Amino acid sequence: MTYLRSFTTAGDNASATVVVFPQAGAGCLRLRSTASALPSGPHLLGVQMPGREDRLYDSPANSLSEVVDCISAELRDHVLRRPLVFLGVSLGALIAYEVARKLEPEGAGPRSLVVAAARSPEYWGSFPAANPPSAELTALLHPSVRDSEIAHYALATLRSDVRLMAGYRVPSRPLTSTSLRSVSGRRDSVATTAQMSGWRDRATHYQGHQVIDADHHEFMDQDVLIGILSAVVFEADPCRMVRG
Numbered sequence: 657m658t659y660l661r662s663f664t665t666a667g668d669n670a671s672a673t674v675v676v677f678p679q680a681g682a683g684c685l686r687l688r689s690t691a692s693a694l695p696s697g698p699h700l701l702g703v704q705m706p707g708r709e710d711r712l713y714d715s716p717a718n719s720l721s722e723v724v725d726c727i728s729a730e731l732r733d734h735v736l737r738r739p740l741v742f743l744g745v746s747l748g749a750l751i752a753y754e755v756a757r758k759l760e761p762e763g764a765g766p767r768s769l770v771v772a773a774a775r776s777p778e779y780w781g782s783f784p785a786a787n788p789p790s791a792e793l794t795a796l797l798h799p800s801v802r803d804s805e806i807a808h809y810a811l812a813t814l815r816s817d818v819r820l821m822a823g824y825r826v827p828s829r830p831l832t833s834t835s836l837r838s839v840s841g842r843r844d845s846v847a848t849t850a851q852m853s854g855w856r857d858r859a860t861h862y863q864g865h866q867v868i869d870a871d872h873h874e875f876m877d878q879d880v881l882i883g884i885l886s887a888v889v890f891e892a893d894p895c896r897m898v899r900g
Contacts, residue, residue: 657704657706657710657711657714658726658730659703659704659705659723659726659727659730660675660701660702660703660704660727660730660731661684661685661687661701661702661703661704661710662699662700662701663687663688663690663691663700663701663702664691664694664698664699664700665699671697671698671738671739671889672697672698672699672738672739672740672741672767672889673698673699673701673734673737673738673739673740673741674698674699674700674701674741674742674743674885674889675701675702675703675731675740675741675742675743675752675766676700676701676702676703676743676744676745676748676876676881677703677742677743677744677745677748677749677751677752677755678702678703678705678745678748678876679745679746679747679748679773679796679875679876680746680747680748680796680814680817680818681708681796681797681810681811681813681814681817682708682745682748682876683704683705683708683709683710683711684702684703684704684709685702685704685709685710686876687700687702687881689878690878690881690882693878693882694882694885695886697889698741698885698889699734699738701734703727703748703751705717705723705817707812707813707816708813716816716819717816717820719820720751720754720820720821720824723751723820724751724754724755724758725758727751727755728755728758728759731755731759731764732759732762732764739766739767740759740764740765740766740767741766741767741768741769741770741885741888741889742755742756742766742768742769742770743769743770743772743881743884743885743888744769744770744771744772744774745772745773745774745875745876746772746773746774746796746846746847746872746875747774747817747818747821748774749771749772749773749774750774750777750780750821750824751820752769752771753769753771753777753831753858756769756831756834757827757831760831760832760833760834765831765833765834766834767834767835768834768835768836768837768863768888769831769834769835769836769837769859770836770837770838770839770884770888771836771837771838771839771852771855772838772839772840772875772884773839773840773841773844773846773847773870773872773875774838774847774852774855775847775851775852776851776852776853776854776855776858777824777826777827777854777855777858778826778854779851779854780821780824780826781824781825781826783821785818785819785820785821785822785823785824786819786822786823788815788818788819790811793811793814793815793818794811795845795846795872796814796846796872797810797811797814798873799873827858830857830858830859830860831858831859831860831861832859832860832861833861834859834861835859835861835862835863836855836858836859836861836862836863837862837863837864837865837866837888838852838855838856838864838865838866839865839866839867839868839875839884840852840865840866840867840868841867841868841869841870841871841872841874841875842867842868842869842870843869843870843871844870844871844872845871845872846872847872849865849867852865853865866887868880868883868884
Protein backbone atom coordinates (compact mmCIF):
# COMPACT_ATOMS: atom_id res chain seq x y z
CA MET A 657 0.00 0.00 0.00
CA THR A 658 1.00 3.60 -0.46
CA TYR A 659 2.12 5.84 2.41
CA LEU A 660 0.14 8.96 1.53
CA ARG A 661 -3.52 9.58 2.37
CA SER A 662 -5.42 12.53 0.91
CA PHE A 663 -7.90 14.43 3.09
CA THR A 664 -8.86 17.32 0.82
CA THR A 665 -9.56 17.69 -2.87
CA ALA A 666 -6.43 18.50 -4.82
CA GLY A 667 -7.91 21.38 -6.81
CA ASP A 668 -5.94 23.29 -9.42
CA ASN A 669 -6.08 26.41 -7.25
CA ALA A 670 -4.63 24.79 -4.15
CA SER A 671 -1.98 27.04 -2.61
CA ALA A 672 0.27 24.21 -1.42
CA THR A 673 0.36 20.53 -0.61
CA VAL A 674 0.69 20.11 3.15
CA VAL A 675 2.08 16.75 4.29
CA VAL A 676 1.66 15.78 7.96
CA PHE A 677 4.01 13.14 9.39
CA PRO A 678 2.45 11.84 12.67
CA GLN A 679 4.40 10.79 15.75
CA ALA A 680 5.71 7.26 16.32
CA GLY A 681 2.98 4.68 16.76
CA ALA A 682 0.23 6.99 15.49
CA GLY A 683 -1.85 6.97 12.33
CA CYS A 684 -3.00 9.85 10.19
CA LEU A 685 -6.73 9.14 9.73
CA ARG A 686 -7.65 11.63 12.45
CA LEU A 687 -6.67 14.32 9.94
CA ARG A 688 -10.13 13.92 8.40
CA SER A 689 -11.62 16.18 11.08
CA THR A 690 -8.74 18.64 10.72
CA ALA A 691 -9.28 18.83 6.97
CA SER A 692 -12.91 19.85 7.43
CA ALA A 693 -11.89 22.69 9.75
CA LEU A 694 -8.84 23.85 7.78
CA PRO A 695 -9.31 27.10 5.83
CA SER A 696 -9.65 26.45 2.11
CA GLY A 697 -6.47 26.57 0.09
CA PRO A 698 -4.00 23.75 0.83
CA HIS A 699 -4.23 20.14 -0.24
CA LEU A 700 -3.81 18.09 2.95
CA LEU A 701 -1.98 14.75 2.94
CA GLY A 702 -1.07 12.47 5.81
CA VAL A 703 1.69 9.87 6.03
CA GLN A 704 0.46 6.43 7.06
CA MET A 705 3.13 4.07 8.33
CA PRO A 706 2.49 0.31 8.19
CA GLY A 707 0.97 -1.53 11.15
CA ARG A 708 -1.90 0.82 12.09
CA GLU A 709 -5.41 1.86 11.08
CA ASP A 710 -5.95 1.03 7.39
CA ARG A 711 -2.45 -0.52 7.25
CA LEU A 712 -2.92 -2.66 10.35
CA TYR A 713 -1.88 -5.90 8.66
CA ASP A 714 1.04 -4.51 6.67
CA SER A 715 4.48 -5.67 7.76
CA PRO A 716 6.70 -3.07 9.45
CA ALA A 717 9.17 -1.21 7.25
CA ASN A 718 12.67 -2.66 7.20
CA SER A 719 14.60 0.60 7.44
CA LEU A 720 14.37 4.37 7.54
CA SER A 721 15.79 4.57 4.02
CA GLU A 722 12.98 2.33 2.77
CA VAL A 723 10.36 4.63 4.28
CA VAL A 724 12.06 7.76 2.95
CA ASP A 725 12.42 6.33 -0.55
CA CYS A 726 8.76 5.26 -0.71
CA ILE A 727 7.37 8.58 0.54
CA SER A 728 9.71 10.58 -1.68
CA ALA A 729 8.64 8.61 -4.76
CA GLU A 730 4.96 9.31 -4.02
CA LEU A 731 5.59 13.02 -3.42
CA ARG A 732 7.41 13.65 -6.69
CA ASP A 733 4.08 13.82 -8.54
CA HIS A 734 2.71 16.36 -6.07
CA VAL A 735 5.62 18.80 -6.19
CA LEU A 736 5.12 19.24 -9.93
CA ARG A 737 1.70 20.78 -9.22
CA ARG A 738 2.21 23.03 -6.18
CA PRO A 739 4.73 23.78 -3.40
CA LEU A 740 5.19 21.27 -0.60
CA VAL A 741 4.98 22.08 3.12
CA PHE A 742 5.97 19.41 5.66
CA LEU A 743 4.83 19.22 9.28
CA GLY A 744 6.44 16.46 11.32
CA VAL A 745 5.52 15.55 14.90
CA SER A 746 8.04 13.83 17.18
CA LEU A 747 9.62 10.92 15.26
CA GLY A 748 7.57 12.05 12.26
CA ALA A 749 9.70 15.20 12.20
CA LEU A 750 12.85 13.13 11.67
CA ILE A 751 11.21 11.25 8.82
CA ALA A 752 9.99 14.51 7.28
CA TYR A 753 13.49 15.95 7.58
CA GLU A 754 15.02 12.94 5.82
CA VAL A 755 12.42 13.10 3.04
CA ALA A 756 13.26 16.78 2.57
CA ARG A 757 16.97 15.87 2.36
CA LYS A 758 16.15 13.22 -0.23
CA LEU A 759 14.12 15.57 -2.42
CA GLU A 760 16.23 18.73 -2.20
CA PRO A 761 19.05 17.65 -4.59
CA GLU A 762 16.37 16.88 -7.19
CA GLY A 763 14.91 20.36 -6.92
CA ALA A 764 11.75 18.81 -5.48
CA GLY A 765 12.18 19.63 -1.79
CA PRO A 766 9.49 21.27 0.34
CA ARG A 767 9.19 25.02 0.62
CA SER A 768 8.93 24.73 4.40
CA LEU A 769 9.49 22.14 7.09
CA VAL A 770 8.01 22.47 10.57
CA VAL A 771 9.37 20.12 13.22
CA ALA A 772 7.16 19.85 16.31
CA ALA A 773 7.78 18.14 19.66
CA ALA A 774 10.88 16.46 18.21
CA ARG A 775 14.32 16.13 19.74
CA SER A 776 16.95 17.26 17.25
CA PRO A 777 18.75 14.69 15.05
CA GLU A 778 21.91 14.36 17.14
CA TYR A 779 19.79 12.75 19.88
CA TRP A 780 19.32 9.70 17.66
CA GLY A 781 23.04 9.23 17.18
CA SER A 782 23.31 7.74 20.67
CA PHE A 783 19.77 6.50 21.35
CA PRO A 784 19.56 2.66 21.47
CA ALA A 785 16.82 2.48 18.85
CA ALA A 786 17.44 -1.19 18.06
CA ASN A 787 16.32 -2.05 21.59
CA PRO A 788 14.57 1.08 22.92
CA PRO A 789 14.04 1.33 26.69
CA SER A 790 10.49 0.46 27.74
CA ALA A 791 10.25 3.61 29.88
CA GLU A 792 10.98 5.79 26.85
CA LEU A 793 8.31 4.03 24.80
CA THR A 794 5.71 4.21 27.56
CA ALA A 795 6.26 7.97 27.83
CA LEU A 796 5.32 8.25 24.17
CA LEU A 797 1.94 6.61 24.74
CA HIS A 798 -1.04 8.85 25.28
CA PRO A 799 -2.08 8.71 28.97
CA SER A 800 -5.47 7.27 28.02
CA VAL A 801 -3.74 4.34 26.27
CA ARG A 802 -1.09 3.41 28.85
CA ASP A 803 -3.45 1.42 31.08
CA SER A 804 -5.89 0.33 28.39
CA GLU A 805 -6.44 -2.99 26.66
CA ILE A 806 -4.62 -1.78 23.56
CA ALA A 807 -1.44 -0.74 25.39
CA HIS A 808 0.44 -3.86 24.29
CA TYR A 809 -0.48 -3.33 20.64
CA ALA A 810 0.40 0.36 20.85
CA LEU A 811 3.82 -0.38 22.37
CA ALA A 812 4.59 -2.92 19.63
CA THR A 813 3.77 -0.36 16.95
CA LEU A 814 5.86 2.27 18.70
CA ARG A 815 8.79 -0.10 18.98
CA SER A 816 8.71 -0.94 15.25
CA ASP A 817 8.73 2.77 14.38
CA VAL A 818 11.55 3.68 16.74
CA ARG A 819 13.67 0.79 15.47
CA LEU A 820 13.81 2.52 12.09
CA MET A 821 16.29 4.94 13.69
CA ALA A 822 18.81 2.23 14.61
CA GLY A 823 22.23 3.21 13.30
CA TYR A 824 21.07 6.71 12.34
CA ARG A 825 23.87 8.99 11.19
CA VAL A 826 23.43 12.70 11.75
CA PRO A 827 23.78 14.51 8.39
CA SER A 828 26.82 16.75 8.06
CA ARG A 829 25.12 19.27 5.75
CA PRO A 830 22.01 21.33 6.47
CA LEU A 831 19.00 21.79 4.25
CA THR A 832 19.72 24.63 1.84
CA SER A 833 16.50 25.42 -0.02
CA THR A 834 13.93 24.40 2.60
CA SER A 835 13.12 26.85 5.38
CA LEU A 836 12.83 25.17 8.79
CA ARG A 837 11.11 26.23 11.98
CA SER A 838 10.70 24.33 15.22
CA VAL A 839 7.83 24.23 17.70
CA SER A 840 7.82 22.86 21.23
CA GLY A 841 5.13 22.53 23.87
CA ARG A 842 5.40 24.31 27.19
CA ARG A 843 3.98 21.25 28.98
CA ASP A 844 5.95 18.68 26.96
CA SER A 845 8.29 16.59 29.12
CA VAL A 846 9.17 14.17 26.29
CA ALA A 847 10.77 16.67 23.89
CA THR A 848 11.66 19.91 25.65
CA THR A 849 12.65 23.22 24.09
CA ALA A 850 16.27 22.62 25.11
CA GLN A 851 16.27 19.17 23.47
CA MET A 852 15.08 20.76 20.22
CA SER A 853 17.80 23.41 20.09
CA GLY A 854 19.91 21.47 17.60
CA TRP A 855 17.35 22.01 14.85
CA ARG A 856 18.75 25.51 14.30
CA ASP A 857 21.78 23.90 12.65
CA ARG A 858 19.77 21.65 10.36
CA ALA A 859 18.83 24.28 7.76
CA THR A 860 20.50 27.31 6.21
CA HIS A 861 17.16 29.10 6.37
CA TYR A 862 16.20 28.47 9.97
CA GLN A 863 13.11 30.52 10.82
CA GLY A 864 13.23 30.30 14.60
CA HIS A 865 11.48 28.50 17.41
CA GLN A 866 7.96 28.83 18.80
CA VAL A 867 6.71 27.63 22.19
CA ILE A 868 3.01 26.85 22.40
CA ASP A 869 0.73 25.73 25.22
CA ALA A 870 0.67 21.98 24.55
CA ASP A 871 1.99 18.71 25.89
CA HIS A 872 3.59 16.01 23.77
CA HIS A 873 0.31 14.30 22.96
CA GLU A 874 -1.59 17.36 21.75
CA PHE A 875 0.33 18.24 18.59
CA MET A 876 -2.00 16.19 16.39
CA ASP A 877 -5.07 17.81 17.93
CA GLN A 878 -7.10 19.81 15.46
CA ASP A 879 -6.72 23.25 17.02
CA VAL A 880 -2.98 22.88 17.53
CA LEU A 881 -2.37 21.64 13.98
CA ILE A 882 -4.41 24.42 12.42
CA GLY A 883 -2.62 27.01 14.53
CA ILE A 884 0.78 25.80 13.38
CA LEU A 885 -0.21 25.39 9.74
CA SER A 886 -1.84 28.80 9.60
CA ALA A 887 1.48 30.43 10.49
CA VAL A 888 3.26 28.55 7.70
CA VAL A 889 0.83 27.91 4.85
CA PHE A 890 -1.12 31.13 5.10
CA GLU A 891 1.89 33.23 6.17
CA ALA A 892 -0.05 34.44 9.16
CA ASP A 893 1.48 36.36 12.04
CA PRO A 894 3.24 33.75 14.24
CA CYS A 895 1.66 35.48 17.22
CA ARG A 896 -1.64 33.93 16.16
CA MET A 897 -0.30 30.54 17.16
CA VAL A 898 -1.77 29.08 20.33
CA ARG A 899 0.21 30.33 23.32
CA GLY A 900 0.04 29.96 27.06
